[in-house]
Amino acid sequence: MTSAFLLDMSRCIGCEACVVACKTGNELPIGRQYIELIEHTSGTFPNLTGGFQNQRCYHCSDATCVAVCPTGALFKDDGLTRLNRDACSGCGYCVQSCPYDVPKMSDGRASKCDACASNVGGGGSPWCVTTCPGKALKYGDREEILAEAHQRVDTIKGRYPNAQVYGETQAGGLGLILVLPDDPETLSIPADPPPTPASANLWKNWVQPISMGSTAVAVAGLGVLGVIARRNHIAEMNEVEGSEEAAVAAGDGSEGINDA
Amino acid sequence: MPDTNGDQLLRYRRGQRIIHAVMAGSFLILLFTGLALVWSPLAFIAAGGWSRYLHRIAAIGFMSVPILYIVFDRAGAKEIVTESFKYDSDDVAWFKKMYRYVLGRTAEMPPQGRLNAGQKLHHSAVMVFSASIVVTGIIMWGFKSSLSASMLSWTAMIHDLSMLALALLLVGHIFFTYVYKAWSSMATGYVPKEDMELEHSKWVEELEHEGAENTPA
Secondary structure (H helix, E strand, O other), rough: OOOEEEEEEEOOOOOOOHHHHHHHOOOOOOOOOEEEEEEEEEEEEEEEEEEEEEEOOOOOOOOHHHOOOOOOEEEEOHHHEEEOOOOOOOOOOOHHHHHOOOOOEOOEEEOOOOHHHHHHHHOOOOHHHHHHOOOEEEEEEEHHHHHHHHHHHHHHOOHHHHHHHHOOOOOHEEOOOEEEOOOOOHHHHOOOOOOOOHHHHHHHHHHHHHHHHHHHHHHHHHHHHHHHHHHHHHHHHHHHHHHHHHHHHOHHHHHHHOOO | OOOOOEEEEEEEHHHEEEEHHHHHHHHHHHHHHHHHHOHHHHHHOOOOOHHHHHHHHHHHHHHHHHHHHHHOOHHHHHHHHHHHOOOOOHHHHHHOOHHHHOOOOOOOOOOOOOOOOOHHHHHHHHHHHHHHHHHHHHHHHHHHHOOOOHHHHHHHHHHHOOOOOOHHHHHHHHHHHHHHOOOOHHHEEEEEHHHHHHHHHHHHHHHHHHHHHOOOO
């Protein structure tokens, strides 16, 4: 079982209660927020279309941010993308790589929604879900959320002919299932975000561990070999000199090793 | 400074020693501050941002090495580049017996010039991987925001692999410095002649030949 959010944009009234609840509930400092409401309008008055883009983490299954995070600060858990800020080095690769432009830098570290991991872990709900007055947000089992999303789309099709479920397949399947009244592009959401590049997985899963491991092995191996080789070299030099004193020193390897 | 000092031979001129110190110092800072970016136990150092500034300052120091070399010791710079990429039959024979050198035994190694074959390989590898780490570093420093996720990961991967190669070369460098008691040579510039006769006999012969030529009849 994996969890997911349902975000029904046909019900979002743009009140920003979720923004405030998220910020206060998570005790986010000034300048830092996980949700941003962006109003999109197109057309000419009075024939205007558009709506609110509820910009927040999409919790991709195929999460590029997780793939490029060198320290493992970003990771997948229960189908959602969590962030351990203590492990974040602030490299900014996630900010650069996210197809939805979600993570931001704050106080030198990455910042993004972690689906209220502490609240949910204690049996509660994410702050935004608890607060939403329009019932546009829901949190629960992903399969149930998907079924409800499809049901909602069927219900609103008469009013919004282009209504659709977004997030079932995009980026490997999102942890944020959207009910969109119109095509995703109308809210500046990419219809088909690019997959995580193979190079990111190669770098994170192979190059980095092999680099760390081989360096550690080289240090340990040559450290031991160095003691043996230096004894050999001292003995050889003493042999070349041919002096009796040197021959005695060569017999006591520890003396030679400590005279660096 | 004379080329000899009793039974010591001058191996590293003052300019070379200063350039070596700049390179070693900047490289160690780059290694440590770079590690802080990718290794979570050190992430707290990088997260505040100051180590990333230090990384950039050290990068300028590292990139200045070839410029310093050319400005202060043009002949030395030319010498190290040409010597590092030129191998003769003695060098090939040396590689075949390299395991003996690794074990601290030089008596039966083929005769070597100022740089032995391993040092040539070390220097040439340092030049190649330094170039790749500098190019990828500049890309990430100045153009990170213009890179796609794929380009960013390729650039970071080449940067990391270059640093892996340089770190392994450093481990080897420290290993041989310890085994062959060479710590002081880069501080004073002088090395014992008897060591050089064993390890770099062609170079000693060359120096003696030059000395004989310069001696008035």
